[in-house]
Amino acid sequence: MSIAVIGAGKWGQALQFALSKNVTCKITSRQRKSLENFVSLEEALACEYLVFALPAQVVRTWLDEHFQFLGQKILVAAKGIEKGSGAFLNEIFAAYIPEENLSFLSGPSFASEVMQGLPTAVVINSSNEGLAKEFASFFPSFMKTYTSNDVIGAEVCGAYKNVLAIASGICDGLKLGNNARASLIARGLVEMHRFGKYFGATDETFLGLSGAGDLFLTASSTLSRNYRVGFFLAEGKKLDAILEALGEVAEGVFTSEAIFELSSKHGIYTPIAHEIALILKGKNPKESVKDLLADS
Numbered sequence: 001m002s003i004a005v006i007g008a009g010k011w012g013q014a015l016q017f018a019l020s021k022n023v024t025c026k027i028t029s030r031q032r033k034s035l036e037n038f039v040s041l042e043e044a045l046a047c048e049y050l051v052f053a054l055p056a057q058v059v060r061t062w063l064d065e066h067f068q069f070l071g072q073k074i075l076v077a078a079k080g081i082e083k084g085s086g087a088f089l090n091e092i093f094a095a096y097i098p099e100e101n102l103s104f105l106s107g108p109s110f111a112s113e114v115m116q117g118l119p120t121a122v123v124i125n126s127s128n129e130g131l132a133k134e135f136a137s138f139f140p141s142f143m144k145t146y147t148s149n150d151v152i153g154a155e156v157c158g159a160y161k162n163v164l165a166i167a168s169g170i171c172d173g174l175k176l177g178n179n180a181r182a183s184l185i186a187r188g189l190v191e192m193h194r195f196g197k198y199f200g201a202t203d204e205t206f207l208g209l210s211g212a213g214d215l216f217l218t219a220s221s222t223l224s225r226n227y228r229v230g231f232f233l234a235e236g237k238k239l240d241a242i243l244e245a246l247g248e249v250a251e252g253v254f255t256s257e258a259i260f261e262l263s264s265k266h267g268i269y270t271p272i273a274h275e276i277a278l279i280l281k282g283k284n285p286k287e288s289v290k291d292l293l294a295d296s
């Protein structure tokens with residue numbers, strides 16, 4: 001079998017590290033990197049299995065410009081909802097790849113801890129159970145893999161938790177305390193569930209690794225890029241400067257806009273995500289706290 005990771009960022013490198021414990025895993029990226037088994041894009045695309053670790057917002061353009069379906073089996077490792085269109089990643093990929101060849105990775109998984117071989121549990125989500133189990137079999141023993149057929153739920157959880165992580169970072173940056181952060185995360189889980197159910201997600205996904213697990217991880221750790229964006233926003237730093245200094249993607253910034261658009265269009269009550277979108281547009285975080293506390 002042959003497998004390649006597309007996108008040699010933090011997550012792509014971590015996934016290659018993990019997969020290489022069991023199989024020879026190639027990797028390719030826009031900029032050449034001195035990594036073992038770094039190959040050309042053409043060689044990567046010729047592999048039977050592909051793992052996409054590109055930022056969600058660039059996926060559609062990348063597929064348009066580079067992808068040719070040759071029967072490859074796909075694991076999408078990105079987390080986000082496309083701003084502008086409000087498209088989930090399964091919708092974007094479905095335009096290029098048959099559903100039975102598509103799977104999606106979710107769950108609490110910081111790249112930096114995977115790179116240390118620390119115990120991690122993830123979920124591989126697909127309508128094709130056999131495909132999910134195939135990809136699950138490639139992962140090493142320190143990564144416990146579950147499978148699920150709730151693709152929508154996994155995608156909503158992976159994307160929405162990034163927005164809630166920004167909210168949690170703001171909470172801590174404003175020094176609002178542990179009560180406030182716990183309440184915010186709990187109410188955020190309710191809101192994420194409400195949003196996901198509207199699009200057909202399954203209840204238990206939100207109580208598992210994809211939902212509560214990834215939310216608890218990302219909303220309570222400075223390892224999260226999204227949490228750090230929120231923390232620095234609360235300190236009064238400008239978003240552009242924060243992202244420049246971060247040097248890595250913070251998907252919640254873009255997914256926040258997508259959720260704002262989708263919730264407004266479909267009339268879904270998502271007050272926390274709504275306030276994060278307003279804060280990212282310049283609203284004073286302290287005003288958002290007052291408005292959330294006043295919200296009935």
Ligand SMILES: NC(=O)C1=CN([C@@H]2O[C@H](COP(=O)(O)OP(=O)(O)OC[C@H]3O[C@@H](n4cnc5c(N)ncnc54)[C@H](OP(=O)(O)O)[C@@H]3O)[C@@H](O)[C@H]2O)C=CC1
Nearest residue numbers: 007008009010011029030031056058078079110111248249
């Ligand atoms: N980091 C983590 O802990 C985790 C991240 N994820 C998700 O994985 C995805 C990638 O995140 P991560 O790897 O951390 O991000 P990074 O910012 O570390 O890396 C982004 C990667 O995407 C590539 N890239 C960026 N823009 C383009 C473009 N326009 N065309 C082609 N390639 C592009 C870059 O290529 P190059 O370097 O060659 O320029 C880089 O390799 C995100 O959706 C994230 O939410 C999921 C779980 C954990």
Ligand SMILES: O=C(CO)COP(=O)(O)O
Nearest residue numbers: 107108109110224225226
């Ligand atoms: O998705 C992640 C952990 O599961 C990574 O979160 P950040 O993108 O906020 O760093």
